[in-house]
Structure formats: structure tokens, C-alpha cells
Ligand SMILES: O=C(O)CCC(=O)C(=O)O
């Protein structure tokens with residue numbers, strides 16, 4: 001596993017203080033026998049382990065130890081929101097960019113399991129971690145920019161038609177391709193949202209990201225324009241009409257809005273389509289910084305993020321998105337301005 005060790009001095013000095021005060025009051029420690037019987041790490045048959053594949057595979061021990069190092073005095077922790085708690089632990093091990101609320105981590109990291117259990121354990125144990133507590137280890141993440149062979153330029157229909165074989169190969173090996181200036185003329189109403197649908201917030205307490213300074217959310221797009229676009233893309237990728245017929249119902253577009261400071265944590269969108277196991281994102285703003293799109297995957301013990309800078313309005317990424325695959329996707333922090341985009345082939 002690509003991990004680096006680091007000790008948490010703050011926590012270590014705190015635990016020493018706690019030990020001292022506990023020993024000072026003999027009657028209290030005798031009365032509190034239940035805390036002494038707690039074993040490390042806490043065991044409960046109802047607690048779900050992390051899935052065996054995906055970005056957090058094999059990181060159970062690291063997460064347990066990170067949780068034990070979280071300072072109970074911090075205001076964040078006192079919120080006792082399990083998503084915020086798991087986020088803090090993930091941040092400590094360098095994996096704070098992974099979503100906790102969606103496939104495949106919803107049940108392993110959500111309410112009423114591992115994290116709730118850990119919180120209960122440390123509360124009952126008066127936040128006095130066992131002497132055998134391992135040091136925090138940071139997971140190494142390798143960030144790589146997209147290579148030239150995965151970058152195309154020009155109107156998407158034309159570019160896909162011309163390069164489909166290369167594109168498919170790049171998607172298989174790198175998980176993502178970029179088409180610069182894929183769209184030039186998008187109708188005015190293409191960015192409008194359904195009025196009767198409630199936008200899904202992107203925020204820490206949901207586990208899907210960080211809200212930023214203004215509200216961040218996604219919601220269904222209304223414009224028929226995106227139906228046409230998705231049909232064109234499907235026709236370009238699937239030369240066989242039977243295949244097209246099988247997947248043509250999988251079209252759905254969402255509008256994504258991010259405020260300054262927002263992040264979309266690495267996730268999979270429940271995409272189960274074997275014939276066209278891809279999604280696409282089209283950029284619709286220009287005056288922002290950060291907000292890089294990425295595809296992340298774990299191969300053996302190495303976690304790689306392929307980072308794609310969508311720069312111009314109309315730039316599009318097409319990426320491997322099947323939940324049966326190793327590929328996750330997300331967006332890095334928007335450091336300046338606001339970012340808007342359209343997500344295509346969203347699972348229903
Ligand atoms: O805004 C982005 O770059 C990513 C959006 C996303 O998660 C999606 O289109 O499924």
C-alpha cells in the first residue's frame with residue numbers, strides 16, 4: 001500500500017493528559033469498568049467493512065486509527081454528523097476527496113454502522129485511545145495530467161465519427177477523453193432546470209462534496225437539446241442499431257452548479273449500462289479557477305487521479321462510469337469564481 005506515516009503529536013499529548021486525569025480519580029475509573037473492556041479496534045458484527053474494491057479498499061485499519069486521532073473538542077466533531085465525522089477521518093489519511101454517501105460506500109460509511117460505532121466507542125472510552133493505537137498514515141495519491149493522445153479538438157459529432165477507435169482505446173486505458181470546443185452553439189434554454197424537481201445539494205453533511213460560498217447543487221435539465229446530443233454521441237459510439245435501441249432509454253441530463261470553494265467528491269453514479277458504460281460532462285462557465293475534473297482508480301495498491309482541466313465553455317469529457325468498473329470521477333475544489341456544467345447519460 002502506498003502510505004506514508006506521520007505521528008499526530010496534538011492527539012498524543014491530549015491522550016496523555018486524559019490518562020493523567022483518569023488516573024487521578026480512582027473512584028471514577030473503578031466505577032467505569034465498561035470502558036476498560038472495550039477492545040481495539042471496536043468489533044461489532046453489524047458493522048459493515050469497507051467494500052473489497054474501490055478507492056478505499058483495504059483502508060479499514062487506517063480509517064479506524066484516523067478516527068481515534070480526531071480531537072473530540074473540535075466544533076466539527078461536536079456536530080456528531082456521521083458524514084462530517086467520516087470526512088474528517090478521510091481527510092487525515094489523505095482521502096478526503098472520496099464521496100461517502102454513494103455507491104459503493106453508502107452502507108459502509110453511513111449512519112448506524114462503522115462510524116457510528118467508532119464514535120460510540122470513543123465516547124464510552126472517554127476519548128482515551130488504546131496504547132496500541134497506530135499512527136496516522138497518509139495514502140499516496142498519484143496525480144497525472146491527461147496525455148495528448150486522449151485530447152481531441154472540434155465539434156463533437158465530427159470528432160467522434162473520425163476518432164471513435166482511438167477514443168474507445170483511450171477510454172479503456174485511461175478512463176477519460178477530452179474534446180476541446182466540442183460545442184459551439186448551445187441554445188439559450190439548454191441550461192434551464194425542471195421547475196418541479198428539487199435540486200440535490202452538494203454539501204459536507206450529505207457526503208457528496210463541499211458546498212462552497214454559494215449553494216452548490218445538481219438538478220434535471222429540461223431542454224430537449226440534450227436528448228439530441230446524447231443520441232448523436234450514442235450513434236457515434238454504437239455502430240450497431242440493435243445496441244443503440246437497447247441503450248437509447250438511458251439518456252438523462254443534469255445541470256451542475258458549484259460555488260467558489262465547492263468540491264464534487266469522487267463517486268460512481270450507479271451507471272449499470274454494459275453497452276455504453278460512459279458518462280459525459282460539458283463545461284458551461286469560463287471565469288473560474290480550480291474545479292478540475294478527474295477520473296480516479298485504484299490498481300493494485302496505487303491510487304491514480306487523471307486530471308482534466310476543462311477550460312472553455314463547450315469543452316466535454318467522456319469518461320468510464322460503470323459502477324462495475326474501477327473508475328470513479330469527481331471535481332477538485334473551485335478556488336475562484338463559480339462553475340457550471342451539464343452531466344450527460346446520468347443513470348435514472
Ligand atoms: O462537474 C463535474 O465535472 C463532474 C460532474 C459529475 O459528477 C457528473 O457529470 O456525473
Ligand SMILES: [Fe+2]
Pocket residue numbers: 267268269329343
Ligand atoms: Fe457524477
